Amino acid sequence: MNTSIQKAAEAIRTPGGLLVFTGAGISVESGIPSFRGQGGLWEQYDPAFIEIENFYARSEYCWAQIKKIFYDHWGAASPNPAHYAIAAMQKHGWVDTIVTQNIDALHQRAGARDVVEFHGTLDRLVCTKCRFRATPTPELLSGAVPRCPDCGAMLKPDFVFFGEGIPEEASDRAFRSAMTASAILVVGTSGEVMPACQLPYVVKRHGGLVIEVNPDESAFTRGGITDIFLQGKAGEVLPKLLAAAENEAKDPA
Ligand code: APR
Numbered sequence: 671m672n673t674s675i676q677k678a679a680e681a682i683r684t685p686g687g688l689l690v691f692t693g694a695g696i697s698v699e700s701g702i703p704s705f706r707g708q709g710g711l712w713e714q715y716d717p718a719f720i721e722i723e724n725f726y727a728r729s730e731y732c733w734a735q736i737k738k739i740f741y742d743h744w745g746a747a748s749p750n751p752a753h754y755a756i757a758a759m760q761k762h763g764w765v766d767t768i769v770t771q772n773i774d775a776l777h778q779r780a781g782a783r784d785v786v787e788f789h790g791t792l793d794r795l796v797c798t799k800c801r802f803r804a805t806p807t808p809e810l811l812s813g814a815v816p817r818c819p820d821c822g823a824m825l826k827p828d829f830v831f832f833g834e835g836i837p838e839e840a841s842d843r844a845f846r847s848a849m850t851a852s853a854i855l856v857v858g859t860s861g862e863v864m865p866a867c868q869l870p871y872v873v874k875r876h877g878g879l880v881i882e883v884n885p886d887e888s889a890f891t892r893g894g895i896t897d898i899f900l901q902g903k904a905g906e907v908l909p910k911l912l913a914a915a916e917n918e919a920k921d922p923a
Contacts, residue, residue: 675907678855678881678898679914683764687852690756690768691869695858695884697774699750699905702743706860707886715739722833726798729824730814736827740773740792741811752857752904753780755912759855764915767847769840771859771866773829786843788836788866790829799823836865848872853879856896857904861889870895883907 682688694704705711718724719735757780759765769786770777775793777785795810796803797818806827810816816825830836844866848854854873861867867889870880874895882888882896883904890896900907 674898674900675910675914676918678900678911679918681853681879681881681898682759682855682911683762683915683918684852685763686766688759688765689847689851689854689869689873689878690759690765690857691854691859691866692756692768692770692772692777692857693859693861693866694772696752696770696904697747697750697772697776698858699752699903700747700774700776702747702774702776704858704860706862711739717832720829720831722831725826725831733815737811740827741806744792744806747774747776749776749780750905752908753777753782755908756855756857757781758912759915762916766851767843769844769847769866769869771863773827786840788830788840788844790827790837790840792827792829794828795825796828797821797823798826803828841865844869845872848878849876851876851878853881856880856882856884856888856890857908858884859888861893883911 698704703709703711719732725732753776760782767786768777768782769788771789773789773792775791793805794803795806800818800821802818802820804810818825848869849872851873854870856870870890874880879897880895881898882890883900885903891899
């Protein structure tokens with residue numbers, strides 16, 4: 671009997687055919703809260719602190735929130751089995767591109783390579799004036815408003831604030847992969863934030879299969895574009911999907 675997992679396992683094994691697309695839900699089992707839904711960050715905090723105009727207008731307040739919500743826990747989270755399963759899929763040669771909306775760098779820490787960080791990363795600070803860039807250190811993050819050691823201007827975490835554009839290279843790579851992918855594996859995203867949430871629609875329009883992993887329905891499931899819905903937590907479903915695809919490799923039905 672061909673279960674959903676077996677159908678999905680068959681679909682993800684095309685060499686270089688898979689676009690992996692992840693959101694905050696994949697890091698929930700690593701202890702990082704999602705943004706929306708039960709216990710989500712935007713239920714506890716007003717996202718204005720990462721709105722770009724506000725960041726320049728109320729820098730001290732915004733930086734205090736950024737440190738409290740992101741950097742104070744930075745490094746405490748570890749990749750979970752879902753991140754490792756995706757890195758293993760990439761090692762098998764099944765993955766064309768991994769696109770994440772997350773800024774936690776957990777895919778890379780699980781061994782994934784060349785990850786497209788569609789919304790940038792917490793793992794880099796940039797100067798708002800000169801070209802200075804560096805990974806965050808306690809020294810660089812010190813002070814109410816972290817300052818560039820080269821020119822003294824304010825530093826900014828290198829993730830995309832509300833009101834900012836998507837890094838061009840990230841957007842190009844993501845949408846180019848979506849146009850040729852034979853399948854997209856959508857993991858842990860509500861599908862509500864543009865333009866990232868267009869990726870599954872582009873894959874579908876170009877004849878690819880949409881596979882989704884989420885304990886709840888998302889805009890994609892509700893919108894009816896999900897072909898295979900593997901309902902459950904990423905940390906539980908993805909290792910099963912990987913095992914099924916590896917078995918498929920050994921004794922294809
Ligand atoms: N496994 C898989 N999915 C999960 C899990 C889990 N253990 N727990 C929760 N989820 C799902 C939720 O059901 C929800 O659909 O993860 C999704 C998280 O949705 P959001 O919090 O909206 O995160 P995301 O879709 O990544 O948000 C997109 O919004 O605020 C911006 O820039 C921010 O990148 C973020 C973007």
